[in-house]
Amino acid sequence: MPVETVETHCPYCALQCGMALDSQSQITPLDFPTNRGGLCQKGWTAAELLGSGQRLTTPLVRERRSASFRPVDWDTALEVVSRGMRAAQNDHGPDAVAVFGGGGLTNEKAYQLGKFARTVLRTSSIDYNGRYCMSSAAAAANRAFGIDRGLPFPVIDLAATGAVLLMGGNVAETMPPFMQHLLAVRDRGGALIVADPRRTATVEAATSHLALTPGTDLELALGLLHIAVVDGYVDHRYVADRTAGFDDVWRVATQWWPERVERVTGVPVASQRAAVRALAAGREGRGAVVLTARGAEQHGNGTDTVTGLINLSLALGLPGRPRSGYGCLTGQGNGQGGREHGQKADQLPGYRKIDDPLAREHVAAVWGVHPSALPGPGPSAYELIERIGTGDGPRSLLVHGSNLAVSSPRSGRVVERLGSLDQLVVCDPFMSETAALADVVLPVTQWAEEEGTVTNLEGRVLRRRRAASPPPGVRTDLEVLSGLAARLGHETGFPSDPRAIFDELRRASAGGVADYSGITWERIDTEGGVFWPCRSEHGPGQARLFADGFPTPDGRARFVAVDAGPAAEDVDDEYPVYLTTGRIAQHYQSGTQTRRVPVLAAAASEPRVEMHPDLATSSGVRDGERVRLVSRRGSASGTARVTASIRPDTVFMPFHWGGEQAVNRVTNPALDPTSRMPEFKVCAVRIERESVDVRPHDVRAEFAWEGEMS
Numbered sequence: 001m002p003v004e005t006v007e008t009h010c011p012y013c014a015l016q017c018g019m020a021l022d023s024q025s026q027i028t029p030l031d032f033p034t035n036r037g038g039l040c041q042k043g044w045t046a047a048e049l050l051g052s053g054q055r056l057t058t059p060l061v062r063e064r065r066s067a068s069f070r071p072v073d074w075d076t077a078l079e080v081v082s083r084g085m086r087a088a089q090n091d092h093g094p095d096a097v098a099v100f101g102g103g104g105l106t107n108e109k110a111y112q113l114g115k116f117a118r119t120v121l122r123t124s125s126i127d128y129n130g131r132y133c134m135s136s137a138a139a140a141a142n143r144a145f146g147i148d149r150g151l152p153f154p155v156i157d158l159a160a161t162g163a164v165l166l167m168g169g170n171v172a173e174t175m176p177p178f179m180q181h182l183l184a185v186r187d188r189g190g191a192l193i194v195a196d197p198r199r200t201a202t203v204e205a206a207t208s209h210l211a212l213t214p215g216t217d218l219e220l221a222l223g224l225l226h227i228a229v230v231d232g233y234v235d236h237r238y239v240a241d242r243t244a245g246f247d248d249v250w251r252v253a254t255q256w257w258p259e260r261v262e263r264v265t266g267v268p269v270a271s272q273r274a275a276v277r278a279l280a281a282g283r284e285g286r287g288a289v290v291l292t293a294r295g296a297e298q299h300g301n302g303t304d305t306v307t308g309l310i311n312l313s314l315a316l317g318l319p320g321r322p323r324s325g326y327g328c329l330t331g332q333g334n335g336q337g338g339r340e341h342g343q344k345a346d347q348l349p350g351y352r353k354i355d356d357p358l359a360r361e362h363v364a365a366v367w368g369v370h371p372s373a374l375p376g377p378g379p380s381a382y383e384l385i386e387r388i389g390t391g392d393g394p395r396s397l398l399v400h401g402s403n404l405a406v407s408s409p410r411s412g413r414v415v416e417r418l419g420s421l422d423q424l425v426v427c428d429p430f431m432s433e434t435a436a437l438a439d440v441v442l443p444v445t446q447w448a449e450e451e452g453t454v455t456n457l458e459g460r461v462l463r464r465r466r467a468a469s470p471p472p473g474v475r476t477d478l479e480v481l482s483g484l485a486a487r488l489g490h491e492t493g494f495p496s497d498p499r500a501i502f503d504e505l506r507r508a509s510a511g512g513v514a515d516y517s518g519i520t521w522e523r524i525d526t527e528g529g530v531f532w533p534c535r536s537e538h539g540p541g542q543a544r545l546f547a548d549g550f551p552t553p554d555g556r557a558r559f560v561a562v563d564a565g566p567a568a569e570d571v572d573d574e575y576p577v578y579l580t581t582g583r584i585a586q587h588y589q590s591g592t593q594t595r596r597v598p599v600l601a602a603a604a605s606e607p608r609v610e611m612h613p614d615l616a617t618s619s620g621v622r623d624g625e626r627v628r629l630v631s632r633r634g635s636a637s638g639t640a641r642v643t644a645s646i647r648p649d650t651v652f653m654p655f656h657w658g659g660e661q662a663v664n665r666v667t668n669p670a671l672d673p674t675s676r677m678p679e680f681k682v683c684a685v686r687i688e689r690e691s692v693d694v695r696p697h698d699v700r701a702e703f704a705w706e707g708e709m710s
């Protein structure tokens with residue numbers, strides 16, 4: 001048979017590297033603007049999961065409290081699910097059924113999931129894992145700019161700018177091909193400044209490192225603004241013409257003089273000054289960009305922290321200037337599109353607000369329902385989970401595209417909450433830790449086995465194309481929703497053809513902030529992707545934002561006054577060390593996928609707890625030894641990695657493993673008051689040496705079912 005090749009994009013992160021996949025599952029990188037022929041290890045090995053022996057290929061049902069799953073046919077499984085949903089709603093009302101989505105789902109799936117929740121279930125209880133990811137940056141960008149698109153320009157602009165300040169991103173591990181764009185800045189003599197408590201691989205490539213205490217990014221942002229004002233770098237003309245609210249912001253920043261900021265953050269005054277000087281110099285030359293990633297955002301004050309950095313960028317006059325501005329590095333494969341089409345608790349498609357009467361009217365008309373039939377805003381992801389088992393909380397939960405038992409903060413509690421559901425339904429290609437807790441597991445297709453669109457970190461809408469046949473027995477998420485809708489009385493309105501759904505999405509988004517109405521699959525093919533907003537089939541998508549104003553009522557960007565305070569949990573005698581968490585290059589998220597790729601699993605088989613030699617000595621810990629991190633909420637175990645690349649007061653542990661090795665058993669679910677983002681990036685722990693040897697976590701040991709796993 002001749003080898004056929006399909007051009008598509010990687011299943012994992014928001015960079016959405018271009019790749020060609022052939023019918024023998026060989027991957028070849030493509031020269032797409034975000035990756036320019038590069039791929040990371042995860043991308044190179046992505047196709048290994050297509051033929052994985054660990055695929056789920058039949059629906060599984062578990063009788064209440066029984067230990068093992070029983071394979072059933074699809075009719076039986078969907079009947080069990082719809083019966084459970086009906087029972088929950090008959091007894092406890094519409095909100096008794098909740099839905100949890102994911103930022104890895106395609107635009108079509110995210111849209112259909114939101115529509116299913118609002119029109120079939122009529123529940124307000126829907127949210128998604130992007131709450132753990134993008135929500136703080138989104139909230140801050142919305143209130144400042146009136147729009148939330150990760151990057152306001154294509155990545156090629158970034159490569160051509162003169163200075164970059166990256167707050168809390170380790171792109172050398174999280175988006176390796178993205179590094180070439182940052183290195184281009186440095187190699188042309190520009191500044192690449194990285195703020196991170198660790199000396200990461202990204203920092204190694206930078207021109208300057210701001211090694212701040214975890215959770216002090218806002219103090220640093222206020223300090224940088226203070227310096228910008230005092231040292232004369234503010235663009236007063238820009239502030240007067242294009243923004244509102246500067247005076248209130250300055251009143252707060254005046255309190256954050258450099259020496260005070262040095263005391264709180266640990267960043268020397270000279271480094272603070274140099275950072276502001278570099279951004280101002282960039283502005284006078286090719287441009288200057290402030291970027292945030294999860295290190296700065298995943299805090300109880302993440303929205304204010306990003307606001308503080310947006311304020312800095314506005315004071316310097318960056319947003320709207322060529323190759324300049326503020327941007328956030330979107331995380332998941334469809335982290336951008338996933339936050340636009342209505343799987344968020346407070347949102348309708350087109351990035352519309354669910355409590356806006358005009359938005360409700362528009363979307364209700366597309367959906368063929370009365371606006372009053374649409375529910376209002378619901379609880380955020382972690383709050384939704386917390387409500388399970390309480391008086392009016394969810395009784396049934398449908399999960400598409402998240403392994404929340406591993407990735408949620410205080411996950412011990414989350415597992416307990418999930419256990420108190422009447423029915424947990426998980427759709428996943430693999431037996432994730434969350435699926436292992438479910439009453440019903442529905443096996444779904446993976447990325448290259450189906451068609452769909454995703455929106456990358458630039459706001460560029462792309463096509464994921466079908467390149468492989470799914471194993472017999474699995475269905476797409478869209479087929480699952482279609483089948484459930486039919487059983488719940490909605491024979492029409494839930495097609496399983498992604499192209500038909502995209503066309504409806506275009507209409508639903510028309511006139512919204514994230515307007516896709518001018519985007520067609522044909523245009524995506526011929527134009528190499530289309531940027532949103534794109535309001536007409538005959539006009540281009542808008543690749544660059546803000547050159548002629550901001551989409552706010554008066555066209556001005558908003559300075560929002562924010563002040564800093566301590567993290568939700570500080571260190572003390574009992575828990576004397578800061579814990580911060582994040583990622584390593586080999587694994588993706590909760591690890592459901594990458595822990596099943598042999599080369600990745602072999603390269604990083606367990607979590608390593610990074611600690612400074614001084615801390616290791618004072619804790620009596622040797623490199624390579626088993627340690628346990630203990631917080632007020634629980635403990636997690638890993639292997640000590642003693643390294644001078646981290647602050648002596650802080651340990652770092654990645655979150656890619658489940659069971660005893662899940663760092664989220666330890667993390668603090670303190671939520672940002674605006675975005676409801678959990679404080680993943682700082683809490684207080686103590687380090688204990690582990691006397692007994694713990695075997696590496698094996699997900700297969702956690703559950704049993706009557707099929708064969710490998």
Ligand SMILES: Nc1nc2c(c(=O)[nH]1)N[C@H]1C(S)=C(S)[C@@H](COP(=O)(O)OP(=O)(O)OC[C@H]3O[C@@H](n4cnc5c(=O)[nH]c(N)nc54)[C@H](O)[C@@H]3O)O[C@H]1N2
Nearest residue numbers: 168169170174214215293294295331332582583585588589
């Ligand atoms: N290999 C890999 N790549 C991925 C993913 C993955 O799971 N694995 N996930 C994708 C997704 S969904 C996302 S959201 C992105 C995330 O991409 P990143 O934001 O780059 O990833 P993280 O490792 O979570 O955090 C980045 C850095 O923040 C630092 N940090 C910790 N606390 C603080 C703090 O208080 N302040 C500051 N300034 N920095 C701090 C950490 O030391 C870490 O180096 O990656 C995407 N790419």
Ligand SMILES: Nc1nc2c(c(=O)[nH]1)N[C@H]1C(S)=C(S)[C@@H](COP(=O)(O)OP(=O)(O)OC[C@H]3O[C@@H](n4cnc5c(=O)[nH]c(N)nc54)[C@H](O)[C@@H]3O)O[C@H]1N2
Nearest residue numbers: 129132133400401402403407427432581589590592655680
């Ligand atoms: N401590 C700590 N915790 C964190 C973070 C951190 O930095 N530190 N980061 C947070 C962030 S930024 C994120 S994004 C979350 C992510 O955490 P999760 O939401 O757990 O993300 P994944 O591990 O990607 O889980 C996706 C699941 O969906 C499955 N899947 C993949 N594609 C599909 C599909 O098309 N359909 C369906 N139905 N299933 C699919 C996968 O097999 C996997 O089981 O974790 C958060 N948790």
Ligand code: SF4
Nearest residue numbers: 010012013017040043
């Ligand atoms: S950087 Fe992201 S999109 Fe690119 S190959 Fe790696 S995981 Fe895939």
Ligand SMILES: [Mo]
Nearest residue numbers: 132133331332
């Ligand atoms: Mo994320």
